[in-house]
Amino acid sequence: MHRYLFILYANILAFWLPSLVQSFDFSRNFTPSTYPLAVRSPYLNTWIDATGANGTVLSHDWPKHWDLGQAMGWCGMARIDGTVWQWLGPPTPDSNSTINIPGARSSTLTPTRTIFELVAGPVLLNISFFNPIETEDLTRQSIPFMYLSLDAQSLDDQEHDVQIYSDISAEWVTGDRVNFTVQWNTTFTSSTVFHRSYLQNPQSMEEVKNQAQDATVYYAMELGQGISWKTGYANITRPLFQDQGRLDNETDTSFRVVNDQLPVFGFAVDLGILKSTASSLTWGLGVVRDPIVRYAASPGGTQDQRPYFYSDPRFSSQQIDDVIDFFMQDYESGLQRAESLDNRILQDVLSISGGNEEYFSLVAMGARLVLAGFDITYSIKEGATDIKAFMKNTGIGSESNNALGLYASLPAFVYLNATWMSYLLDSSMQFQNLLASQDNYAASTNLGNYPNATGGKIQGSAVEDTSSMLITVAAHARISKDTKIISKYYDLLKTWTKYLLERSWPPINQMTLDRKGTTKDDYTTVGLKGIIGISAMARISAALGFSNDSEIYLSNATSFIQDWQTKTVKSDHITMEFKDEESFALLYDLYADTLLGTNLVDQTVYETHESFCQSSLSSKKYPFGIPVSSYISETKSMWSMFTAATLKNNQTRDNLIHSMFARATFNQSSQRNFPLIYDSASGLSQPAEGANPQQGGMFALLALGASRAIDTKTTGSPTSGPSKSQTKAGKIVGIVIGSVGTLALIMTATFFFWRRKNLLAQKHLAVIPNVFQAEPLGDEEVERGERPRLSRSHFAKGTNHSSTSPSSSPEQPQLETTQLRNDLINLRREMEEMRAQGYYETMPPPQYIAD
Template sequence: MRVHLWSSLFVLLFVSLSYSQDSSTVPVRIPLAIRSPYYNAWVDSTASGHTWPFFWAGGTLGWQGLIRVDKQVYQWLGFSGLNPPVANLTNTQLTPTQTVISMQAGPMDINATFLSPIETADALKQSIPLSYLSLEAKSRDGVPHSVQVYCDISGEFVTPDTNAILTWSSSTTGSSSFHQIQLQINQSLVDTNNRAHDLTMVIATQSNPEVSSRIANDTECRGQFSDDGILGGTPPTTSAKMGNPYPVFSISRDLGNITQTSSPMVWAIGGFRDPAISFTTSTGKVQQRSPLFASSYSDISSVVDAFVVDFADAKARADKLDIQILDAASDISPTYSSMGSDNKWNMSDVKMFMKDMGMSGRVNPVENVYAAFPFFLYINSTYAGYLLAPLLEYQDSPQYSQPYAARDIGQNYPIATGSNIPHSQGYEQSSNMLIMALAHARASGDGSLISQHYGLLKDWADYLTSFNVTPPDATTVDQERQSNTTNLAIKGIIGIKAMSEISKALNQVEDADRYANFASAFANTWLSVASSSDGQHLLASYGNSASWAQIYNSYPDRLLQTGVVDNQTYEAQTKYYQSLLSGTSSQFGLPLDSSTDITNTAWTFFTAATTTDSTVRDSLINPVWTHATKDTRPLVLQYKVDTSDPLPTNGASNPALGAVFAPLALSIPSQSIVVPPSSGASDSTSPTTHSSIVGPVVGGVVGGVVLIAFIVVGALFWRRRRRQQYAMYSDKVYLHSQPIDEPPVIIPYTDLTLSSTQLPSSDNGETQDSPLGTMARPSKAQEAGLTSAAYKPSPPASSSYSAAPSSSREPPTEVTSPTTNVSNSDVLGLRVEVENLRRVMQEIQADRIEAPPSYAD
């Protein structure tokens, strides 16, 4: 049985790093609730009481909020046909977990707070697909006023089809009162135009004698509240068409004569699905996975009860997390599943699934998991492992036969059947997986995934080494297709070095040294062929002197402190970015490279996190903030820098926006990697596992991460001026995890691997000084190749790739601390000799003009 993080970790929600913004400076579209790809609501920030909220992919959501003050009704959410006066918008505040809309309703000031919890320490709570809406009121004149409040949702939350038949019911327990609504024809795991056919919506509040509720058409419910300040009446039926008239599900409360609310009026709203996803295991068995909360709550009623009574504590946890993230951001920059036969849950098997929202709709798209990884590492690195687990399990099985990493584990969320399809992104996706595997192990201290799938990770590393510094002419995830791509090559080299660190963590010393030598040698060659002729910056493509690019793929080198790229190169690139920014007239950002007018929000933040100057970093991020405040749709990944227009497949609300945490993730301390004794390869049907149900789904379908987080960073970029150097990962062992509210302890990083500045050149030992580091002078074969932009050196003899048999995919059998009497100088000397020999062999091979092995797309 598996636990997949039910649709709600949305990278977990809109992390907007701003303290408070008046409504003129927040984005045009702001989130109200983000708990899954199917419960995901937004509103126009300038007119919350003048317009209806909408679904992230388009379409109106009937969500009405009314307040009755001394019998006068005001709208504070939605736009009722009754047309009462609209509460006057006075302020909008965004935090990492909350949107607070402040308004004036006659003599009362009101705050409506939309809270989508991010539960960093409790996966079960995170799996509950509900959000909070709370309302507070205070008299402006100090005089008590009669106040009643009202909220409803329509069937549009379930379906946009006005001819669809809805069914509903109402319940009252000792803890809660709620309505639940669903389609009469409920089709499990069916998704049409990003809308689920198996969604059960709920609107609830805590039980109270002053609470009243009603299900009727929209004019009846809203009209009754406006006239009487109370709801009542038995619904004439338990089903009806979704539209014309629209049935609404309303809950109100009489607050009495007050000068101020003693506690907020709270509604809980959300959408349930069970099963949440269909996952094909490594044995080919199809599992219908349930959300994790199902392991503790027997029905929707019990979940709702627990959620509504937890509001005060949930709000306190959210406030604490908001402060933590905002303080961390300001330090960086002042402007920055179903059940098994025995009915027991296998709580050791937790998985998380992501939808490629606003783009392809694929399941766990590797490039977007990779982009979002900084967020998960920062919030809770265990969640990062939950995302990797299904990708690794599927590919480390007979179901998968490609020599490189897959692009995803399913073409259409929520069906995760696996994806054994040849594709042209093998180099990039293999690099992504190796980098993420190491990042998760270091941040969490959990070595179970890298141990269990060690053979698979080695296969991918060997695939990368077979290409030396010349990735195949393949399409990147950004749909760029050009030969000798500098940016793609460096990601592969970092992936190889990550494999070395994985081997080191598992005490596979021979492997660790081998991959480290490959990475060091490749990095040196890469720098020599990727640099511009004046040595001032890196090219987009080897030999193309007119090209340049955002080298965002060097970010994991900073994150993991692998030392693949030397600091001189980062400094030179930073200066070059500065010159590009000063020379552009675009107010919306820097293109990805010299061949396009398109940029990517995620990769811009990766690039910004690699800079060595905070002013340049801020200059890269500020235009993204400008774009976010002008675009009229939910936050997007891809847009044109000249016009701010999103692309047709723009990645609106995409989880990849978690990349806005790239600068924050650099401060995460490294943990001692521990491999549990029982972390060998597992099979959910094996006798060695619990004979139980498929695990609960933790909260998972990280579908709509609309991280307004980067807005936070952006807003802070104008707030305070305090400079901080990036805190780097340490290669030393921590004896304990750092408490979340204490600053990380940074231990200096050390590495015996030779950097490019320590290696002699391939010709005669002479070197060439350059702002990009001390580069080895290219050989004659290399120079000739660069002239035609077709240089493709063959890999060292030891790097030829061959797919390892499945039997080789076994975890290390022993993890011990190696001992050695070899001095550091001996190791360095040996590596210099090995590098000299490798270079001689490379020149001989280059002179023979042998091409590296090729792979079909």
């Protein structure tokens, strides 16, 4: 009887769940000080400052390059029943038409999209800036293009005459707007039309004001009825559309510098008379450099690394025309993949964080920042494709693949695709290997400033940097199950570990980035990280079968950590310098111990540190986070999230996450696009600091969930209990058992609601890691694993029109409703897995298993 009752409930819920999941909407509570618009590579990294926008984010100022210093002309207008509305960029003069500014209804930020709903008189405009994250296709991920799309829908149920315009300016081509001549042309293929702009005399591998001097910029549309185009002076091209609703298909051949009658490259589309657009109107924007990086691949020699997408047989012609055609035709399927990824990340975030929507917003921003600094390249080596990836330390020093940056961004790559980290590590360690004869520790950065990865070692904090590399390598191998990197560089890793054995505890003559410029012998945090680095090497050795090495490293790490705990742990805090008992430190590197599953640090240390964090947050002295040490007032967002991931008390964890969210939405003054380092009390940051890929650390909780799932999958449950099928069935029965007594579906929902509200004793849940079979370096791609996907969201098409202004605080969605949906999403996943594996046929009598 119980078995059949369960099956009845399961089938009712299976029928009901799809509509519930389909209706799930992303939070609109996130109103950052700057919004990411085009963020696909270090030189396609454009944002818009929302400070002082008063509800007109897209129209109050021009988009700007990541440092917010250089305007990037990007214009959007709509002509509706003859009335002109400016939906992107400020109005351009010299027109006979009055230009109106649409009101903002809402803004939404997901890992792949920034979406604005604007009210332009009788028509609602849905504007989406879509930057794909292609976790399962390296070629697509390496294409440095993004989509801008527009949908229109009548608000009064009447038909309207609609024309749409958009252009980009020559400002995208160069940071020097006075001395370099820009050239352009317009090209038609069988399916697309695009404007191409570039310098007449490009400077290879050079920057001016953080913009590349060797880039070609493309603005594209698919061919269709009603398209017109023009290149020319902004004050002629834009007013032409405003007055006539179309362009004249003319090319301005007077090539010139940017500041001489600003050249723009525009498209207009006459949509005709309509109530709503049948499909999205879409532009493609790309900034292409070929080659991308100059790399020191061998002693005394360099090689130029090309964009990876050119290695794909689909682009064997080596013509950008084919790439643009492919990209534009891929929009609809790409949007489906993006919506699936966004939903999957949302699902995992809500599971791992107990429904914390603020955490999802930070993850969404972190995804944009980490991948905006990431380039995938290739060269031909011995007849095979040699893949290398590079990451620019944007906003701090511009170094390529610096050790701290790899460590801080590790959680994002662990979660999205661990193989991508192997390409970063290989680039860095191949050159580090050349330096091993000079030094026995890892350099802070060894490749030099991006895009010239030709050397230029910077000696930083030797123990910290060496430990960063060992931890990153070990975590990558552990979660990807790929031993290529640790096998290839095992001798180098041993050399580094020897240095840690000699210098990490006590940390003799060491520096730390948490107290710049001061060398000490008693930095607690340096010692801890070094000891965890040694422990990481024990894991690496064990993975390769070098048991003797592993035992030696583990024995030393265990001995060191015991002495470390004796010297540094006080009753209510851990010292920054163990000789100064009043000093304190934020122990964010406990995250590495947890991520690697080494369990090296005693639980009492975690408890003492958590109590310290709770006390610091409760004091209200630091609204933007806990200072990294007692010697400075600065906090660092990636280390705050590392710390949050180690906290067991959900309230303390959420309070720390909220402090980061408070800084990300700090709109009182223009203080960068979620800076990495800022004052914990005032929120102020350095003027040039922002848009850094180290914000990949926002994935820390998700990566930890992936690591725990790997442990569970590998080792099974630590205690005896029901079989896999019994456990899955038991959990589902545990959810639905409370509604026995009625078959009404609404009562089932009520039970979920009541259970969440009254039994909110949450615990961290293991997320299903996005782990792919590693790609062999230099070989064909191998088949990758699949993760369960959610249903496609309807929101990106703009069918959900709640009235919410991004300049004000939207109505808070109810936490209980979010939790209910999250439970049902997970329940549906469990049911689908059970159905696929035949659990219904072998299911034992139901039992209640508390979670």
